[in-house]
Amino acid sequence: MFKQLRDLFRRTEPEKEALGLAFDDLPAWLDSREEKIENELVGATSSSREAIDGILDNLEEVVARMETAEGSEEVHPRLRDISRKALPGFARSMTQILSRRPSGDPETFYTAAAETLKSALKAVKGQGKYLSSLYPDEMKEVRTTVRDLGREINAMTEAITRARADRQPVADVRKSYDSLVHIREEYAVASGQVRVCGAALAEVEAAIRKAEEDLAALRQHPDYAEKQDLEGKIRELDSADEKIEREIAALRVPAVHVFRKAEKVAEKAGDSTAAAAVGRVLDAYTGSLTDGSEDPVGLTEAAMPATLAMIREGSLPLKNQDEVHLFSDPDTLPAGIRQVLDRRREVREQRAALQETHAALPGVIEEHRLTATLAELRRERETRTAARTRAENQQEVLRTSYAAERERLQSRMIALAEGEVEVDVPDLPSPSS
Numbered sequence: 001m002f003k004q005l006r007d008l009f010r011r012t013e014p015e016k017e018a019l020g021l022a023f024d025d026l027p028a029w030l031d032s033r034e035e036k037i038e039n040e041l042v043g044a045t046s047s048s049r050e051a052i053d054g055i056l057d058n059l060e061e062v063v064a065r066m067e068t069a070e071g072s073e074e075v076h077p078r079l080r081d082i083s084r085k086a087l088p089g090f091a092r093s094m095t096q097i098l099s100r101r102p103s104g105d106p107e108t109f110y111t112a113a114a115e116t117l118k119s120a121l122k123a124v125k126g127q128g129k130y131l132s133s134l135y136p137d138e139m140k141e142v143r144t145t146v147r148d149l150g151r152e153i154n155a156m157t158e159a160i161t162r163a164r165a166d167r168q169p170v171a172d173v174r175k176s177y178d179s180l181v182h183i184r185e186e187y188a189v190a191s192g193q194v195r196v197c198g199a200a201l202a203e204v205e206a207a208i209r210k211a212e213e214d215l216a217a218l219r220q221h222p223d224y225a226e227k228q229d230l231e232g233k234i235r236e237l238d239s240a241d242e243k244i245e246r247e248i249a250a251l252r253v254p255a256v257h258v259f260r261k262a263e264k265v266a267e268k269a270g271d272s273t274a275a276a277a278v279g280r281v282l283d284a285y286t287g288s289l290t291d292g293s294e295d296p297v298g299l300t301e302a303a304m305p306a307t308l309a310m311i312r313e314g315s316l317p318l319k320n321q322d323e324v325h326l327f328s329d330p331d332t333l334p335a336g337i338r339q340v341l342d343r344r345r346e347v348r349e350q351r352a353a354l355q356e357t358h359a360a361l362p363g364v365i366e367e368h369r370l371t372a373t374l375a376e377l378r379r380e381r382e383t384r385t386a387a388r389t390r391a392e393n394q395q396e397v398l399r400t401s402y403a404a405e406r407e408r409l410q411s412r413m414i415a416l417a418e419g420e421v422e423v424d425v426p427d428l429p430s431p432s433s
Helices: 002-009 023-068 077-099 106-125 136-219 224-269 272-286 296-313 321-326 332-360 362-417
Strands: 019-022 421-424
Touching: 019 023, 023 077, 023 106, 023 136, 023 421, 077 106, 106 136, 136 362, 224 272, 224 296, 224 321, 224 332, 224 362, 272 296, 296 332, 321 332, 332 362, 362 421
Parallel strands: 019 421
Antiparallel strands: none
């Protein structure tokens, strides 16, 4: 019962609320924390720094006294000579060491003092070991002074280590702050790119719709029928040309087969004239037939007499009805070649004239312009879309990084301020803003 009454009337201590800190005020707050750490370090090391200054003054005085001291009379002459020779080098080294007095902030002072101690120990263990016999009291005082220097530096070490440990959480929070600022800047750039690409895409889409409408209107114009009529005639001429090419092949294939055998027969018989005539027509037939160098009809007529003679003699047998038809007389093959080549030339001349008329039509010119414009606009749309997608993906990555870094900042602030301070980190703008 007593315990229940005590618990009932026990005063509940109010929970301590954390101090709210604006994000932009965090750098100044961190500066004050670092300043406090620095002031504490200055206070914790001031006595050691003063002591070190005095120790170095004393060490400088001892070294100066050694340079004028006579030394112990009881030392063996040889040892005395060695010590006398070692003294100038030792004094010079110590003077140089002591000329670089520690100064500056505690850490700079500490680093310089530690270097002084290191150099002094080296001198004492080096040239100084030859001086103890002649200058026992002075060297004892030097070693004692160096030992005192080491003790004071060790005392500073504890304060320096503590200050460095205290600074680390501050540095961690500042690192998170800088990272968040950097992410916000990158996010602003990515958001700007999304807006710019979006505006550019809207313009491109409008231009594409306009070009498509103009193209559709053009194709509905009465003058467009003339273009289509010409294109139909051109297609008919193309079909005629293909048919003529098949007719040419029907003449060329058996003729080449016969002329090749004829060339071999003429070469075997030693008839170089006949072989040359047949060779020229073979070159024409296996080429374009109309390369302009020689007349294929005339070459065919020139080769026919020798070829027909070989057929009559039996040295050039014909294998099928196509070969018999073409080589039954001297006129059938040349006349057939002449006819198909004349028809092909006529068809192609007609097509070229129609094509020229077609290309000059205003509707055709405008259609080409609109088609080229549409192709360029669509390529630009693809480029702008890809750029906007990259910027949107970058926004997503940055939002994820920002959330993680914000959590890291809050946890680091808890470690630094022991939960007494909370930082109000603003959200990133929404993607649509």
